[in-house]
Amino acid sequence: MKTNAIDLILLVAVAEMAITKLEQENAKLREHTAGYDRLKAENGRLKGRESSLENRIASADDTTRHYWTLIQGHVAEINQLKQQVLELGRQNIALAAQAESAAMLEQALDKANRRIDELEAALQVERLPAASRANVIALIQERAA
Numbered sequence: 108m109k110t111n112a113i114d115l116i117l118l119v120a121v122a123e124m125a126i127t128k129l130e131q132e133n134a135k136l137r138e139h140t141a142g143y144d145r146l147k148a149e150n151g152r153l154k155g156r157e158s159s160l161e162n163r164i165a166s167a168d169d170t171t172r173h174y175w176t177l178i179q180g181h182v183a184e185i186n187q188l189k190q191q192v193l194e195l196g197r198q199n200i201a202l203a204a205q206a207e208s209a210a211m212l213e214q215a216l217d218k219a220n221r222r223i224d225e226l227e228a229a230l231q232v233e234r235l236p237a238a239s240r241a242n243v244i245a246l247i248q249e250r251a252a
Contacts, residue, residue: 232243 232240235243
């Protein structure tokens, strides 16, 4: 019986050690399970964040396309306005040349009108009798001096 008792004690000791070892392994598995649950929750959170970021990127892409379209429209409008400014500049130069030409013609016309007036006055003086003509010429010379 002694051997049976010793065997039984040894068996109980081995069983207790096995139970302790199993409890330690069970604790480790619970830690791993808790870690797994935390990782699973974190994975879900990260997937949600990834989805949110993908939505934001898609929205940013749409916004970028919209602004790019606006920019292209503005560039086309700017080019058109540049062409209009150049054309208006050419027209302005042409109008300035016409105005200058008109001013020169007006000066020439004024000069011609004065010359006509002088010639008409001279013709009137010429038609006067000789004595009157001499008096008019003398008056003109006095005023000119």
